[in-house]
Amino acid sequence: MSLLRSPRNQMAPKGHYFVPIVAIFSTLAVLKAVQQLWSSSIKSIERRSQSNTRSSLDVIARMYDTAKRDGIKMVIATTGSGGEAIAQLCQVPGMSSLIQEMIVPYAEESSEQFVGSAVKKWVSKEMAIELARAAHRRSVEISAKSPDFFTKPRPRSIGLGCTAVVSTRPKKGDHQAYVATCDDLKIRVCRLVMAKNMRNRQEEDRCVAALIIRMASEAITGDTESYLLRQLKQNTSVPKITDVIEGPNEAPRQTPVQRVLSGECSFALFLPNEKVAYCDTRLSPSSSNDALTLLYPGSFNPLHEGHLVLAKAAISRAAKETDRKINLIFEISVSNADKATIDQKEILSRVSQFSSQASEDGKTFESFPVAITTAKYFVDKAKLFPGCWFVVGADTAIRIIDPKYYDSNKWNMFRVLCGLYESGVRFTVGVRVDKHGKLLTTQTILDELKALDEVIYDGLKHMFVDIPEKDFRLDLSSTEIRSKMNK
Numbered sequence: 001m002s003l004l005r006s007p008r009n010q011m012a013p014k015g016h017y018f019v020p021i022v023a024i025f026s027t028l029a030v031l032k033a034v035q036q037l038w039s040s041s042i043k044s045i046e047r048r049s050q051s052n053t054r055s056s057l058d059v060i061a062r063m064y065d066t067a068k069r070d071g072i073k074m075v076i077a078t079t080g081s082g083g084e085a086i087a088q089l090c091q092v093p094g095m096s097s098l099i100q101e102m103i104v105p106y107a108e109e110s111s112e113q114f115v116g117s118a119v120k121k122w123v124s125k126e127m128a129i130e131l132a133r134a135a136h137r138r139s140v141e142i143s144a145k146s147p148d149f150f151t152k153p154r155p156r157s158i159g160l161g162c163t164a165v166v167s168t169r170p171k172k173g174d175h176q177a178y179v180a181t182c183d184d185l186k187i188r189v190c191r192l193v194m195a196k197n198m199r200n201r202q203e204e205d206r207c208v209a210a211l212i213i214r215m216a217s218e219a220i221t222g223d224t225e226s227y228l229l230r231q232l233k234q235n236t237s238v239p240k241i242t243d244v245i246e247g248p249n250e251a252p253r254q255t256p257v258q259r260v261l262s263g264e265c266s267f268a269l270f271l272p273n274e275k276v277a278y279c280d281t282r283l284s285p286s287s288s289n290d291a292l293t294l295l296y297p298g299s300f301n302p303l304h305e306g307h308l309v310l311a312k313a314a315i316s317r318a319a320k321e322t323d324r325k326i327n328l329i330f331e332i333s334v335s336n337a338d339k340a341t342i343d344q345k346e347i348l349s350r351v352s353q354f355s356s357q358a359s360e361d362g363k364t365f366e367s368f369p370v371a372i373t374t375a376k377y378f379v380d381k382a383k384l385f386p387g388c389w390f391v392v393g394a395d396t397a398i399r400i401i402d403p404k405y406y407d408s409n410k411w412n413m414f415r416v417l418c419g420l421y422e423s424g425v426r427f428t429v430g431v432r433v434d435k436h437g438k439l440l441t442t443q444t445i446l447d448e449l450k451a452l453d454e455v456i457y458d459g460l461k462h463m464f465v466d467i468p469e470k471d472f473r474l475d476l477s478s479t480e481i482r483s484k485m486n487k
Helices: 018-070 083-089 108-115 125-144 201-221 227-234 256-261 305-321 344-352 378-384 394-400 410-422 442-452 454-463 478-486
Strands: 072-079 099-103 156-165 175-182 186-194 244-252 267-270 291-297 325-333 370-373 389-393 426-430 464-466
Touching: 018 072, 018 083, 018 201, 072 083, 072 125, 072 201, 083 099, 083 201, 099 125, 108 125, 125 156, 125 175, 125 186, 156 201, 175 201, 186 201, 256 267, 256 344, 256 370, 291 305, 291 378, 305 325, 305 389, 305 426, 305 464, 325 344, 344 370, 370 378, 378 410, 389 394, 394 426, 394 442, 410 454, 442 454, 442 464, 454 464
Parallel strands: 072 099, 072 156, 291 325, 291 389, 325 370, 389 426, 426 464
Antiparallel strands: 156 175, 175 186, 186 244, 267 370
16 A cells, blocks of 8 residues: 555545645735735835935925025924934935034933923923024034134024924824924924824824924025925825824014013123124133133223224233133123113114224224123123123222122122132223323222232232233223213
8 A cells, every 4th residue: 555645535536636726826826916015015115205205305405505505504402203304314415514413302301401491391382492492502502612703794593493202002192293493583383293093103203304304494495385295295104184283383582682681591692793693591602722702891872982992902912911812792781780771772772883883083993792791790791701801991990899899898809809810800901080080000900909908919919901001091981972962
């Protein structure tokens, strides 16, 4: 008996094997059809993905061209999602000339450190705005480190903030994203709510990327053509008709001076011949190993030739003491220890004086930056501009060492000024004539210090840098000019 066949199937009728063979071929045909369908689907998805990528790259390329032409810089901060947008932005060569940083403060403590305050609601309009403001501050801060910041027109800075929630499984709340942009003049916010049970996490991240690129494009190019809506129509990987898009809604920002007056920020800096200032509590042009800030405080009501000549003399005198590059900034405080608070209209009027000044002989003076601050006292000004050298007349220097401004205690005065001295602060002093006709010089200051106490004199005598009378002597005051103008 054969080991391969049993007695029962030795006499199997013809056609007995036909049904199994047909079943096998049918199964193979079905598998092949499924394979072809799968392959076709994959290719379709790849084509749509490539189309989506090409579309986004075209938009990004236009952003790059506009930013390069107009001198625009941007910092992007995104949390919860946005990785796809970062990847797409990095695909365009040369984007580092536009994008200064792309930051992902992912953990809660990281986000709070970045925005500078506690996070009340993680995914919200308010959080997106805070991220955008912080990104704008960071953009300006990076630009301010440039050695040409005070001499060349500063770039237009834009901050973009995104906060989102995406998931591979439906959450109780909305799958949504808020994206905000912030520049010197306005804030814009847009919200995207994605339909649930329609996408995986990667696809929802693409939706957020589309919103980020749309908002960035509109902020840079000013083109309000809806890139995001085009994505809706062309791709299954972006929001469909059941998704909700709110905005963008736009709101003007307070002017820099208004923000100083309201206490939102500590100072605003107007650069030469620029109408828009940069303004923030955490941005201050501080002195460094490479540069020295000369800060010239005053009311400048009005600005006159004596101010400008003293500024030039102070720059020359400081140049003899240091090899660092010298940046001079005029400073007007909205509130003064001895004078009334001034309003926005008056501040802007005084700032406008610095845009173009000429001496009586027709020589045009160089324009300088002007800082508007809330700092009443020199110790407060020194906190805003660490390590600076002040430019003062001898009459002002007399008040700086007057104990009455230190709770009428000369040792309080000594302690405060020693702290400033150790931080690098100096006072360059120009000669002045007081109301009695007496000539006040740096030596007058030193004599006053010695009269207070020998210890005080020894500790502070090198804090005052003399501008010789031969380099500066102009017996003119703003008070006298105002008196003549009122007659």
